[in-house]
Amino acid sequence: MAERIVLAGGGSAGHVNPMLATAAELRRRRPDTELVLLGTADGLEAELVPAAGFELTVIEKVPLPRRPSADVLRFPRRWRAATATARKVVAGAAAVVGFGGYVATPAYLAGRALGVPIVVHEQNARPGLANRLGARWAAAVGITFEGTPLPKARLVGLPLRPAIAQLVRDRAVDPEARARAGAEACGLDPDRTTVLVTGGSLGAARLNATVPRLASALVEAGAQVLHLTGKGKSSAVLDLLEAAQPPVREHYHVREYLTEMEQALACADLVVSRAGAGMVSELAALGVPAVYVPLPVGNGEQRLNARPVVSAGGGLLVADHELTPDWLRAHLLPLVSDADQRAQMGADAARAGITDAAARLTDLVLDVSRSR
Structure with missing residues (x-):
């Protein structure tokens, strides 16, 4: 009977992508192992897991109610359904690998109850509730950033998406050719310095409101900008560019999102x-220098995420409220004009980056499963 390993992660790309990268590495090394990927029916995993060639086992999404509502009454039934599904797939498994989020908690509880070894992977420098719980019982804990406060933590990095892992390999062979190919795929001039601006799929209001105000200065310094605004948020950026001269608008490219993000990262000189x-x-794995503007809400994990690469010299860190046109003029424009400084920052970023995180995490999983 084939060994079975359960991987649990869902909701955000930050949980799903590392799970898929680890599953792919496990399948490459142990093709006879049965891999069960646990997720919800309405998270990103519902689309991404089948697209990656894996079957998704659906589990009930059961967030803990934080205020009186009808969810309080539904919670016990939904929790029982989720834990029943988790126990069914975890029973007899060689290991449970959790990546955090709603899906991971029932899997951790099932692993503990059934005596199945647990491996936790935490993506953020400040761990979430599910992984803090799972780490209490884990046989091994992999972390993305040094200093993440979890017991038994071992630095493994973040398992890279296959497209990014391939880009790392391509850049090691011929970075200039790959950069030109990326620029052409994005409709950019391969001979201009490329500044990529992105706030993620949801966009970032501060970036959208601030960076376009330097459009003329950036273009005059020899740059072109690829600004990804987030879905439904391009109009504010386009409004700011309306008064710009045609040569500026020609080199300031505005898109809401980019499906093949690896093409933009391939040609980005600065992010x-x-x-x-x-x-x-x-960015660290690719050796791309960056200006990091942490999300100003939440528990502050984004600032902590950026700290190792910034401390290594691979990027600059600026608080959201401090990102102004004057700040960009003083800090971003000099980088656009100084290829040597960008190259040094990129090298420093690469030294802080981890390119083999999927292999490192898979080593932990296989070590735990062999110890049974």
């Missing part, structure tokens, strides 16, 4: 972005 774990990890 201005939020500091989500995925973006920080991918």
Whole structure:
């Protein structure tokens, strides 16, 4: 009978992409192992898991009610359904690998109850509730950023999406050719310095309102800008560019999103972005210098995510409220004009980056499963 490993992660791309990268590495090394991917019917995993060639086992999404509502009454039934599904797939497994979020908690509880070894992977520098719980019982804990406060933590990095892992390999062979190909795929001039601005799929209001105000200065300094505004948020940026001269508008490219993000990263000489774990990890692995503008809400994990690469010299960190046209003029424009400084920052970023995180995490999983 084939060994079975359960991977649980869902909701956000930050949970799903590392799960898929790890599943792919497990399948490559152990093709006879049965892999069960646990997720919800309405999260990103419902689309991404089948697209990656895996079957999704659906589990009830059961967020803990935070205020009196009808969800309080529905919670016990939904929780029982979720835990029953988790126990069914975890029973007899060689290991449970959790990536955080709603899906991971029932899987961790099932693993603990059934004596199945648990491996936790935490993407952020400040861990979430589910992984703090799972780490209490885990046989192994992999973290993305040094200093993440979990027991038994071992630095493994963030397993990279296949397209980014391939880009890392391509850049190692011929970075100039790959950059030109990326620029052409994005409709950009391969001979101009490329500044990529992105706030993620939801966009970032501060980036959208601030960076276009320097459009003329950036273009005059020899740059072109690819600004990804987030879905439904391009009009505010286009309004700011309306008064710009035609040569400026020609080199300031506005899109709401880009499906093949790896093409933009292939040709980016400098990035201005939020500091989500995925973006920080991918830019560091690729050796791309960046200006990180952490999300100003939440528990402050984005600032902590960026801290290692910034401390290594691979990027700049600026608070959301401090990102002004004057700040960009003083800090971003000099980088656009100084290829040597960008190259040094890129090298420093690469030294802080981890390109083999999927292999490292898979090592933990297989070590745990062999110890049974």
